[in-house]
Amino acid sequence: MSGPRRRPTQVDVARVAGVSQAVVSYVLNDVKTVAILPETRERVKAAILELGYVPNTAARSLRSRRTFTIAVVIPDITNPWYPEFIRGIQDVASVRSYDVLVANTDGDPRIERTAIDAVRRNNADGLIITPFYLDLSDMIPLLEEGTPVTFLHDVGPVPDEHAALPIDSVSVNGEEAAHAMVSYLIERGHTRIGAIAGRALTPARENRLRGYRRALAERGLPLDDALIRDGDFIEEGGRLAMHELLQLDPRPTAVFASNDLMAMGALLACREAGVRIPDDIALAGFDNIPASRLVDPPLTTLDQHAREVGHRVAEVLLSRLDGSYTGRIRRETIGFHVVPRVSA
Amino acid sequence: MSGPRRRPTQVDVARVAGVSQAVVSYVLNDVKTVAILPETRERVKAAILELGYVPNTAARSLRSRRTFTIAVVIPDITNPWYPEFIRGIQDVASVRSYDVLVANTDGDPRIERTAIDAVRRNNADGLIITPFYLDLSDMIPLLEEGTPVTFLHDVGPVPDEHAALPIDSVSVNGEEAAHAMVSYLIERGHTRIGAIAGRALTPARENRLRGYRRALAERGLPLDDALIRDGDFIEEGGRLAMHELLQLDPRPTAVFASNDLMAMGALLACREAGVRIPDDIALAGFDNIPASRLVDPPLTTLDQHAREVGHRVAEVLLSRLDGSYTGRIRRETIGFHVVPRVSA
DNA sequence: TTGAAAGCGCTAACAG
DNA sequence: CTGTTAGCGCTTTCAA
Numbered sequence A, B: 001m002s003g004p005r006r007r008p009t010q011v012d013v014a015r016v017a018g019v020s021q022a023v024v025s026y027v028l029n030d031v032k033t034v035a036i037l038p039e040t041r042e043r044v045k046a047a048i049l050e051l052g053y054v055p056n057t058a059a060r061s062l063r064s065r066r067t068f069t070i071a072v073v074i075p076d077i078t079n080p081w082y083p084e085f086i087r088g089i090q091d092v093a094s095v096r097s098y099d100v101l102v103a104n105t106d107g108d109p110r111i112e113r114t115a116i117d118a119v120r121r122n123n124a125d126g127l128i129i130t131p132f133y134l135d136l137s138d139m140i141p142l143l144e145e146g147t148p149v150t151f152l153h154d155v156g157p158v159p160d161e162h163a164a165l166p167i168d169s170v171s172v173n174g175e176e177a178a179h180a181m182v183s184y185l186i187e188r189g190h191t192r193i194g195a196i197a198g199r200a201l202t203p204a205r206e207n208r209l210r211g212y213r214r215a216l217a218e219r220g221l222p223l224d225d226a227l228i229r230d231g232d233f234i235e236e237g238g239r240l241a242m243h244e245l246l247q248l249d250p251r252p253t254a255v256f257a258s259n260d261l262m263a264m265g266a267l268l269a270c271r272e273a274g275v276r277i278p279d280d281i282a283l284a285g286f287d288n289i290p291a292s293r294l295v296d297p298p299l300t301t302l303d304q305h306a307r308e309v310g311h312r313v314a315e316v317l318l319s320r321l322d323g324s325y326t327g328r329i330r331r332e333t334i335g336f337h338v339v340p341r342v343s344a
Numbered sequence C: 001t002t003g004a005a006a007g008c009g010c011t012a013a014c015a016g
Numbered sequence D: 001c002t003g004t005t006a007g008c009g010c011t012t013t014c015a016a
Helices: A009-017 A021-029 A040-051 A057-064 A081-095 A109-121 A136-144 A176-189 A201-217 A233-248 A261-274 A306-321 B010-017 B021-029 B038-051 B056-065 B081-095 B109-121 B136-144 B172-187 B202-219 B235-247 B260-273 B306-321
Strands: A069-074 A100-102 A126-130 A148-154 A168-172 A191-197 A229-232 A253-257 A281-285 A301-303 A331-334 A335-341 B069-074 B099-104 B124-127 B149-154 B168-174 B192-195 B254-257 B283-284 B302-303 B331-334 B337-339
Touching: A009 A021, A009 A253, A021 B168, A057 B056, A069 A109, A081 A253, A100 A109, A100 B099, A109 A126, A109 A136, A126 A306, A126 B010, A136 A148, A148 A201, A148 A306, A148 B081, A168 A335, A176 A191, A176 A201, A176 A253, A176 A281, A176 A335, A191 A201, A191 A233, A191 A261, A233 A253, A233 A261, A253 A261, A261 A281, A261 B283, A306 A331, A306 B254, B010 B021, B010 B038, B010 B260, B021 B038, B069 B081, B069 B109, B069 B306, B081 B099, B081 B306, B099 B109, B099 B302, B109 B124, B109 B136, B124 B306, B149 B202, B149 B306, B168 B306, B172 B192, B172 B202, B172 B254, B172 B283, B172 B302, B172 B337, B192 B202, B192 B235, B192 B260, B235 B254, B235 B260, B254 B260, B260 B283, B306 B331
Parallel strands: A069 A100, A069 A126, A126 A148, A148 A168, A168 A331, A191 A229, A191 A253, A253 A281, B069 B099, B069 B124, B124 B149, B149 B168, B168 B331, B192 B254, B254 B283
Antiparallel strands: A301 A335, B302 B337
């Protein structure tokens, strides 16, 4: 037992290579403004290898005011849409050697708020966030300090309460998508269509519900609030909601769930109640998570291109960070498509 | 446009509160060895609030050599077992105000190795890793530098190639679990049982395969390597493997897949081939991921308690970090249970 | 009970 | 082409 060995520093490398510490920093960062003799460079590299030197990010970022880290704030990594989204971000971040820090909020406004401070503490160079309850004023400190923020947005018809802020956004058009999904149900002959909405007051819920209502209204179908239930975006919520919908008289002939997790809960409820899908009732989900293809029956749903959304949102943010884009605010919207399978 | 505002520092807080910067640090860290006047303390706190001061972790950790971050290295967050596992870790880390940094290796040995350097660069206080290909020597620099490492292990009969190293581990007993699952199949009357194994040379694959072989051997059933296929732990791999198994003559009457993702691929293959489950062939999975309950037919599988494993592994590591445990190496094993459903 | 000061490992400006 | 030097914001020892 000889106590922990100190991690080698640039000073150690310099000593072994017989140069000054600054030179080590130069070759490490491949600084263009100074010209190092190829031979010196080799000596330094050899010393780095020999000692197993690895730069200390804390010191580096303290000095340079950059961390090469982007923070991502999402509701819950356990919701299968998000791992894909995160991997999309990591795909593009990693090739530019950025790290990705993920924080879950569980949709809790208090935690959402703390997450912002976590970003400031950790000096993340930029933030990607899917704002649920977050007050826009919470973003102000970050923006004032020059930390770019990109929203993952769910677009509704009044998307720009955020318009005043210098925040890029990449959006999935929840209203249009839900409209498409519900229109699909209507085209299949359904006229009494229930909805299992998500957590109250979240943009995702409101927008998808709006799309649902608009689709019905456009076809002159009655809007009946008794057909709308909450489901909290989780499976159990969907199960409970579906049980309620099945009690209704007359019963809806189709149900649109605002995400696949809830649709799967609904599916379970039908199985429990002995209701057959799609024969007795049609069911449509939203998200196209991997499991949706594999359930019984395979779920008709809507794909929001999670991984691609991750790619775009990362590119938008990184282009700000590396200065390759300095123009006006961008609002991108990623497409979607209905995935017809068996359940509806 | 007035350029980014500088983030307030302790010096700023000190100035506003009319104290020295050291005092700010004292109240911030609630240092016991110095006694601050309650009134002074209040002034400092007020200044902190007023300025929106947030500590700079880079500076803090540069000085204190602690980051309050633990790194977690896993193969792929997109495999549904891992989000649960990660949340388990975060559950216990967050109450002790540790951050969690997740790195995916995609099971690539090179990336696995880079991940170790990432841990060193970021000065994570500790590492949780599920070693796939990683050479044990890769862990040495970390250990020498005093960074505790905890393995998430898959236990086989020779678990302790790792025995020499001072590394705690929390294990799922892959061999016992697979043995239990396959025994279950045998008890249901199957004698010709195929296996869809995972990625070659990984402990998870080898151990589960060992459990499979032992279960067969114990009942005096023949071991036929033609019944064993690879599947790479992903759905598509399971699909391909199952298609091959279905070609066999005689065909197996049951198939054990080393994880649920592959089992679901196998299920797809059966659907494509018009083979009914469980009537024509029985199918068992492994992991009990959320989707396994929802597929058609619901998948008989094995639960390895991912979230609980996350809790334990985090507790084991954190107890080292905060010094509350200083004893000898621990090897914990978390239980499992067969989840009988319809597919087998 | 508070303050002064050193220094963690690094980047970047400047000097030679 | 290479070396010297000044901090980045913080914790922690020591002195007052």
